[in-house]
Amino acid sequence: MENKEKTTIVLFSGELDKAIAAFIIANGAAAYDHEVTIFFTFWGLNTLRRNERISVKKGWLEQMFAKMMPRGADKLGLSKMNFGGMGPKMIKHVLKKHNAMSLPQLIELAQEQGVKLIACTMTMDLLGLQEEELFDGIEYAGVAAYLGDAADANVNLFI
Amino acid sequence: MENKEKTTIVLFSGELDKAIAAFIIANGAAAYDHEVTIFFTFWGLNTLRRNERISVKKGWLEQMFAKMMPRGADKLGLSKMNFGGMGPKMIKHVLKKHNAMSLPQLIELAQEQGVKLIACTMTMDLLGLQEEELFDGIEYAGVAAYLGDAADANVNLFI
Amino acid sequence: MENKEKTTIVLFSGELDKAIAAFIIANGAAAYDHEVTIFFTFWGLNTLRRNERISVKKGWLEQMFAKMMPRGADKLGLSKMNFGGMGPKMIKHVLKKHNAMSLPQLIELAQEQGVKLIACTMTMDLLGLQEEELFDGIEYAGVAAYLGDAADANVNLFI
Numbered sequence: 001m002e003n004k005e006k007t008t009i010v011l012f013s014g015e016l017d018k019a020i021a022a023f024i025i026a027n028g029a030a031a032y033d034h035e036v037t038i039f040f041t042f043w044g045l046n047t048l049r050r051n052e053r054i055s056v057k058k059g060w061l062e063q064m065f066a067k068m069m070p071r072g073a074d075k076l077g078l079s080k081m082n083f084g085g086m087g088p089k090m091i092k093h094v095l096k097k098h099n100a101m102s103l104p105q106l107i108e109l110a111q112e113q114g115v116k117l118i119a120c121t122m123t124m125d126l127l128g129l130q131e132e133e134l135f136d137g138i139e140y141a142g143v144a145a146y147l148g149d150a151a152d153a154n155v156n157l158f159i
Numbered sequence: 160m161e162n163k164e165k166t167t168i169v170l171f172s173g174e175l176d177k178a179i180a181a182f183i184i185a186n187g188a189a190a191y192d193h194e195v196t197i198f199f200t201f202w203g204l205n206t207l208r209r210n211e212r213i214s215v216k217k218g219w220l221e222q223m224f225a226k227m228m229p230r231g232a233d234k235l236g237l238s239k240m241n242f243g244g245m246g247p248k249m250i251k252h253v254l255k256k257h258n259a260m261s262l263p264q265l266i267e268l269a270q271e272q273g274v275k276l277i278a279c280t281m282t283m284d285l286l287g288l289q290e291e292e293l294f295d296g297i298e299y300a301g302v303a304a305y306l307g308d309a310a311d312a313n314v315n316l317f318i
Numbered sequence: 319m320e321n322k323e324k325t326t327i328v329l330f331s332g333e334l335d336k337a338i339a340a341f342i343i344a345n346g347a348a349a350y351d352h353e354v355t356i357f358f359t360f361w362g363l364n365t366l367r368r369n370e371r372i373s374v375k376k377g378w379l380e381q382m383f384a385k386m387m388p389r390g391a392d393k394l395g396l397s398k399m400n401f402g403g404m405g406p407k408m409i410k411h412v413l414k415k416h417n418a419m420s421l422p423q424l425i426e427l428a429q430e431q432g433v434k435l436i437a438c439t440m441t442m443d444l445l446g447l448q449e450e451e452l453f454d455g456i457e458y459a460g461v462a463a464y465l466g467d468a469a470d471a472n473v474n475l476f477i
Contacts, residue, residue, distance in 0.1 A: 079361075
């Protein structure tokens with residue numbers, strides 16, 4: 001066992017504000033030299049979807065999920081005050097105005113800092129998401145991988 | 160103090176998807192031989208309600224809560240894409256299709272694996288829920304019991 | 319490093335029920351002599367707003383946020399069964415009936431017990447909240463301060 005502090009986050013939620021909070025904490029911890037894992041499950045997986053439409057073979061239920069769920073970090077709604085998309089626009093505007101990083105930039109920074117991004121394979125199966133639909137540099141694993149990291153970590157959050 | 164790893168989950172939310180996530184993590188941790196506690200509070204308590212109507216004496220406010228809140232694991236809605244009950248049906252269909260466990264099966268497995276299920280007595284008081292309304296094999300305690308377990312645990316999540 | 323147990327809570331959510339849960343856990347931990355930090359970020363910051371209207375200079379976007387967001391612990395809605403404000407009234411009624419503490423009383427107790435309340439300065443910047451708008455006895459810091467406390471703590475929750 002190493003001496004490095006470890007931090008894990010389960011990102012279950014698929015909302016812009018929660019994803020931003022998750023990545024700010026993850027990037028902060030990485031900057032303090034923690035080993036950081038984010039485990040994307042359920043709606044959180046949508047954060048990792050590519051923006052463009054990927055053509056993969058799917059059953060009708062999987063197609064429905066794919067259509068109803070937001071395609072990528074730039075399409076997420078807010079957990080509060082969404083107002084049919086107005087809320088996310090306001091937040092993005094406010095981030096830009098304060099020279100704060102957007103969610104896609106926060107994700108990029110996390111990857112540069114070596115934050116481990118794990119997509120939950122069980123959820124991918126259930127929702128019919130395929131690896132081609134998510135962006136590069138992601139690991140694929142189940143809850144056992146998450147628990148292995150979490151058991152060694154001091155800060156474990158469910159967002 | 161023992162050497163066994165410990166994991167605790169506060170299940171505050173009363174939604175099907177979050178309850179499934181909580182029990183998947185709890186069962187995973189129990190399979191890795193962690194001592195696992197789930198502390199059910201606020202809306203999370205609805206996960207433990209019996210399916211059938213139990214006749215107990217209640218004031219009108221407690222009756223209203225009892226009526227408005229979902230009766231058991233099989234009646235919970237989704238945190239996203241609920242669509243008036245369509246969403247939960249889709250999720251249940253998808254779980255079945257992939258031979259994944261339903262929430263009632265996950266709860267049963269948790270009990271078989273010795274996961275400690277604690278119902279928050281303060282919330283029960285507030286919402287007027289009585290022990291007869293919850294299923295068997297549950298412990299009843301307050302936040303102090305949760306904190307005792309959490310202070311010894313490495314993985315502590317609030318869901 | 320001291321021997322005192324440490325507990326941290328990120329309060330991200332701006333709902334009455336989640337804020338009550340956060341403060342009950344925080345007060346419980348403080349009663350067990352833990353060092354407790356609550357880090358208020360995003361919508362959670364609204365818990366700390368003064369009830370009365372404070373006149374401070376703001377741009378129009380900041381004014382809009384200030385108007386749309388609830389002003390203080392007494393104005394928060396519920397995460398479930400809000401029913402246009404009926405839900406919070408029911409919860410407050412029920413707390414009173416059982417001689418349980420209201421959220422403002424829970425906050426007061428937390429301050430008396432020395433729970434550290436930190437307002438996230440980044441969110442304050444983004445939403446245009448100013449120190450005059452929050453009540454007294456609060457510390458102001460960024461995610462680094464939270465991570466410093468969390469790395470030493472055993473119980474770390476995101477609510």
